[in-house]
Amino acid sequence: MGERKFKQSDYMSLQLMEIESFRMALSHQSEENVSFQDAVVLWIAQGYADEFRTQYMKNKGEAEPATA
Incomplete structure (x- = not known):
């Protein structure tokens, strides 16, 4: 259980860093x-949260096997 908690914490920390980078890019583009709250909403609405999760799982070797 401790291992899972560590992984969840790692996942959340990495995603928060990505959202902050996304927020900064949005701020730069819009001047x-x-x-941060608006960035999180856009992160989820534009599908980046799902994309991040998929990539994270692939990087950790835990991706679900492809189905036919």
């Missing part, structure tokens, strides 16, 4: 400050 206005984008709140």
Whole structure:
């Protein structure tokens, strides 16, 4: 259980760093400050959360096997 907790913490930390980078890019593009909350909403709505999860699982070797 401790191993899973560590993985969850690692996953969340990495995703938070990616969201912050995404927020900074949005702020730079719009030349206005984008709140972290708005960045999270856009991160999820634009599918980046799912993409991040898929890539994270592949990198950890835990991706589900492909189905026919």
